[in-house]
Amino acid sequence: FRFNTIPIGNEASKSQYVCAYLVAVANLLKFKVRPEKNVSGPNGHGPVDFAFVSIQTSKVVGITEVKDKDFLQGVAQNAVQCESALSNNNKRIFGIITDSEKWFFLECSLDNEGKPKFKLSKPMVVVYGDEDMEDRVKKVLGHIAWLLEEAQGLDEPKDENPKD
Template identity: 25%
Template sequence: MSTSTAEYDSCLVENWDTETLIDFLKEQNLKLDDKKHYDVLRNEEITGLSFLDMTEEKLRSYGFKGGPATLLAKEAKTLKEKLKRAFSSYRSLKEVLAKYGIDGNGIGTIRRFPPATYKLEDDDEELVQCIKEIKHRLGNMGTMLADSNEAMRCEYISAILHASLYIVKRITKKELTLAPQLEVVGEGSTGRVDYATKALEELICITEGKLHQVVMGFAQNLIQCESALQFILFASDGISCTSKNPLNIRFSEFALKEGLEEEKELHKNVKRVMEVIVGLLKDGVDVEKEPAMKKQRVKGYFEKE
């Protein structure tokens, strides 16, 4: 599947509403006034996607003075260039895989590994709380369908990641943080990811919610962060994934009814996914700073197959 730079850029910012864009701009320390300047963006309903095409002339037509118009136009250009760098060198998954010595154009050509898991009890406090939060979301947003947007998908991902991270912190006694919409800068690419897990300032893993564009999301993860989440394993001798046996959760309103098979399936599958996420995160935190241990860990994965 060939993916153009424009398509990739749009995918990165498609879930930026006006307030998210304004929050981003405030972080850039542009010294703009909330009422005087950002209210203009609100009134004009400028989203992240439309901001990428902002010019100084267009901003002036909205009522901005010369100084703020110049600053915002420059910021739009800078953001657009950063997003382009993230994928501009790669037009297909095949080219991304070739970077890692894999001759193929699909996820199926990547070797598999059995992921590390951490056994959770059915009554684990964080698991139970996660199920409750997922049910709250189901009650408010309804069943998640195949064409549900990324923002809705991320609502469920967020609940699972937060619960998993709490468990890892409980196990390892280490300080970890979850950063949404973090810009990841690497040697060959730059891009904003949906979620990044960090130990202090060290990036442990990234997670994307673009399951409706699996191939592009997979390629994006490969070029943005050589780390282990999304069930992708990076090692000195190449990459591996667990896509042969995908872990799926069906978010259906039927799961809201106590005792139905759908509720039991929801609990079972959320638990299964969390066990893998906790296992991979714990494993990454434990050995990330020890190359020899990391090499032994990777060898151990494949000895289990």
């Protein structure tokens, strides 16, 4: 069963598609997806569209911004949100900016001077109804899973006194 076109017209309906991606991956790993989670830091506070929260530590490890249009604004918004979450004792945090078709991935970490630095990926594109849609969806899901696995590695406590 294939759709010829899937109407994804506004930000609310796009959020539903995005949520399905996020929950699918989070359920496989030790994370919860929290819609409208409040994040605060030195540069602002407020709800984010979706946050990945570690079940083990309750830390926010990823933030997703769903945009209908204006990806530049979405990237700026997500960068500020990630920087705010980073200020809560995180070493690195990941962001996702998407309209459910184009997916950008952002990494936010601190440099040697304690200043935030950002890396933005090239977009991954899912064309709904296209013959390679399934492969593209799998790539996006795989990238989200990889980011969460990276975050999980950062979240695990280090053994300060390894036994020889």
